[in-house]
Amino acid sequence: xxxxxxxxxxxxxACVMLLAACGGTTTEETEGSEASGSDDPIRxxxxxxxxxxxxxxxxxxxxxxxxWKEQVNANGGILxxxxxxxxxxxxxxxxxxxxxxxxALSSDDVCAIFSNGxxxxxxxxxxxxxxxxxxxxxxxxxxxxxxxxxxxxWMLRLTDQYVSxxxxxxxxxxxxxxxxxxxxxxxxxxxxADYVEKALLDKGMTxxxxxxxxxxxxxxxxxxxxxxxxxxxxxxAINHQDQAAVVMMQVDALGLDMPLMGCSQYASALAMxxxxxxxxxxxxxxxxxCEVDTEEGKAFVEAYxxxxxRDPDMQSVCAYDAMQVIGAAIERAGTDDPKAINAEIExxxxxxxxxxxxxxxxxxxxxxxxFMVQTENLSGKLTGIVNR
Amino acid sequence: MGMYLQLxxxxxxxxxxxxxxxxxxxxxxxxxxxxxxxxxELFMMGAYVTxxxxxxxxxxxWAMLIVALIIFCLFGALFMFSVxxxxxxxxxxxxxxISTLGASTVIKEIxxxxxxxxxxxxxxxxxxxxxxxxxxxxxxxxFIIGIGLLLIVGTFLLFDKLxxxxxxxxxxxxxxxxxxxxxxxxxxxxxxxxxSASLAGIGGWLVSPLFLVSTSLGSFMLKGFAxxxxxxxxxxxxxxxxxxxxxxxxxxxxxxxxTYKDAVVFLVLIIVLIVRPQGFFGQKISEKA
Numbered sequence: 001x002x003x004x005x006x007x008x009x010x011x012x013x014a015c016v017m018l019l020a021a022c023g024g025t026t027t028e029e030t031e032g033s034e035a036s037g038s039d040d041p042i043r044x045x046x047x048x049x050x051x052x053x054x055x056x057x058x059x060x061x062x063x064x065x066x067x068w069k070e071q072v073n074a075n076g077g078i079l080x081x082x083x084x085x086x087x088x089x090x091x092x093x094x095x096x097x098x099x100x101x102x103x104a105l106s107s108d109d110v111c112a113i114f115s116n117g118x119x120x121x122x123x124x125x126x127x128x129x130x131x132x133x134x135x136x137x138x139x140x141x142x143x144x145x146x147x148x149x150x151x152x153x154w155m156l157r158l159t160d161q162y163v164s165x166x167x168x169x170x171x172x173x174x175x176x177x178x179x180x181x182x183x184x185x186x187x188x189x190x191x192x193a194d195y196v197e198k199a200l201l202d203k204g205m206t207x208x209x210x211x212x213x214x215x216x217x218x219x220x221x222x223x224x225x226x227x228x229x230x231x232x233x234x235x236x237a238i239n240h241q242d243q244a245a246v247v248m249m250q251v252d253a254l255g256l257d258m259p260l261m262g263c264s265q266y267a268s269a270l271a272m273x274x275x276x277x278x279x280x281x282x283x284x285x286x287x288x289x290c291e292v293d294t295e296e297g298k299a300f301v302e303a304y305x306x307x308x309x310r311d312p313d314m315q316s317v318c319a320y321d322a323m324q325v326i327g328a329a330i331e332r333a334g335t336d337d338p339k340a341i342n343a344e345i346e347x348x349x350x351x352x353x354x355x356x357x358x359x360x361x362x363x364x365x366x367x368x369x370x371f372m373v374q375t376e377n378l379s380g381k382l383t384g385i386v387n388r
Numbered sequence: 389m390g391m392y393l394q395l396x397x398x399x400x401x402x403x404x405x406x407x408x409x410x411x412x413x414x415x416x417x418x419x420x421x422x423x424x425x426x427x428x429e430l431f432m433m434g435a436y437v438t439x440x441x442x443x444x445x446x447x448x449x450w451a452m453l454i455v456a457l458i459i460f461c462l463f464g465a466l467f468m469f470s471v472x473x474x475x476x477x478x479x480x481x482x483x484x485x486i487s488t489l490g491a492s493t494v495i496k497e498i499x500x501x502x503x504x505x506x507x508x509x510x511x512x513x514x515x516x517x518x519x520x521x522x523x524x525x526x527x528x529x530x531f532i533i534g535i536g537l538l539l540i541v542g543t544f545l546l547f548d549k550l551x552x553x554x555x556x557x558x559x560x561x562x563x564x565x566x567x568x569x570x571x572x573x574x575x576x577x578x579x580x581x582x583x584s585a586s587l588a589g590i591g592g593w594l595v596s597p598l599f600l601v602s603t604s605l606g607s608f609m610l611k612g613f614a615x616x617x618x619x620x621x622x623x624x625x626x627x628x629x630x631x632x633x634x635x636x637x638x639x640x641x642x643x644x645x646x647t648y649k650d651a652v653v654f655l656v657l658i659i660v661l662i663v664r665p666q667g668f669f670g671q672k673i674s675e676k677a
Binding site for chain 1: 390391394395398399402504505506507509512515517522524526528529598599600602603604607639642643646647648650
């Protein structure tokens with residue numbers, strides 16, 4: 001009997017010691033964390049397309065984020081802690097995008113998130129971002145998202161509202177007086193097309209034809225035929241990268257002879273690589289060109305080429321710069337608390353990124369400049385810089 | 389006027405593409421009574437296979453066409469023996485249809501494994517534009533119409549004039565009697581699958597320079613299916629005419645709506661089904677009974 005009692009007591013004692021040991025370790029780790037800054041990594045989420053037909057976007061995005069992480073960690077991390085990036089694949093559909101974003105938001109210790117999702121997708125998750133109170137920096141450009149007034153949502157680039165007048169001025173310089181607009185019908189394309197149309201009319205120009213196409217459209221020749229017969233003296237095209245490549249190919253095949261102006265996606269490496277020679281001659285107001293003339297931009301291009309043996313795309317530089325904005329906010333906040341980081345993002349002022357300089361100008365669109373480029377030999381040649 | 393002619397040419401050429409898909413589906417319906425939901429993926433494979441041969445292996449056009457046709461035929465035979473043949477005696481009639489649905493997913497995933505999920509570019513078969521006054525017609529579209537006509541005429545000749553075609557038709561109509569006459573229904577069914585896969589594959593090759601080569605090409609089957617239903621389920625002539633009609637409607641609908649042109653096509657399909665459920669060339673179900 002006493003032997004049994006001894007056994008039970010021994011087991012109980014072992015359990016108590018085990019629990020105590022566990023508790024002790026936690027305490028020690030916490031104390032260590034406070035004392036030395038800890039080796040616990042600062043975790044930043046990246047939600048991008050890593051599978052499906054648009055996985056090329058995600059590859060560029062991931063490369064940009066990884067390049068920043070390697071550079072930061074090589075210099076001792078942030079607040080003395082290493083940086084870790086948590087990737088979530090947003091797949092090909094809106095539903096998979098929402099799922100990926102919710103997963104990222106609910107991950108332990110993620111202090112901020114970057115996403116290169118489309119505006120229409122980002123709009124779906126903004127309410128959830130507000131609920132979790134974790135800052136989201138997005139690579140999209142729909143001004144409607146800014147007008148929604150979300151506290152934790154930030155846009156890295158200039159919005160359509162700021163880009164459109166500059167685009168119209170550039171079109172006027174190319175001799176357009178009555179251009180046609182071909183645009184994708186999602187919130188990005190519709191929003192930008194409306195701003196462009198308004199800017200054209202404000203400038204005393206007319207719109208020969210305004211054609212809206214669905215996101216999965218790939219047969220543009222009937223539309224281009226109508227544009228060719230509409231009396232238009234130029235084409236303004238607003239599409240996503242994969243569609244932009246097909247538009248450029250079909251414009252080339254049809255031999256459409258007029259000045260061609262595309263949105264920033266037309267100058268993306270993905271669109272140019274896919275379209276090949278058909279991309280040559282297109283003008284674009286682009287967020288990114290490898291011909292960038294700032295020190296930060298040149299250093300990024302050099303480091304990227306050395307790391308990945310190819311030119312960076314807009315997706316790469318967006319991820320790289322978004323990480324810089326988040327990293328700088330964490331440094332200023334002195335903590336990886338999401339609320340503190342969000343408050344510091346609002347204090348971003350004159351942060352020189354590879355793509356542009358980032359400043360909080362009263363709204364949540366942080367970019368300040370955009371490039372005017374013309375594609376030559378599958379490369380965007382810089383022809384000017386437009387300020388906000 | 390020039391614009392309408394251009395839109396007509398574009399519509400007819402796309403109609404030819406839909407017709408190639410629709411003919412392949414109809415041939416299989418007539419031969420084995422199965423609606424093949426993987427026909428779009430066979431079409432997509434045509435684009436990928438010709439891309440691999442012409443771009444990745446740099447084959448000249450003539451060699452590429454010969455090798456591609458051999459691959460299409462082999463693929464058709466493989467498709468039959470893996471998707472149809474083992475299930476042909478199933479007591480549940482939907483078994484084979486579900487099998488083709490599964491096959492469509494498998495083929496799509498195989499394409500992704502081999503060529504990746506990022507779309508690839510097929511160079512134009514014929515580059516350039518034919519200018520007739522203000523009318524500009526791309527040679528690629530005219531080429532599609534030409535090849536499409538050849539294939540349609542060839543298919544009609546095969547089944548109406550040639551002995552082998554009649555043998556295939558006989559086997560399709562009454563397998564038991566055909567077997568008694570010494571006709572191997574395995575061979576005739578396999579030949580039908582080969583022709584069906586080849587029609588789809590050539591369609592994929594023709595359309596691939598106009599669009600990017602990607603797994604989304606499989607969605608062309610919907611238009612081919614609509615053409616087949618409008619023409620009359622199970623009728624090759626109807627499938628061709630229905631598909632051409634779909635192509636022309638789709639092209640001209642862009643004059644009125646751009647975002648919803650696909651909706652217009654399927655609206656026409658619904659109207660036809662309401663007004664003439666058997667399609668333009670199909671028999672009424674009551675007549676068949």
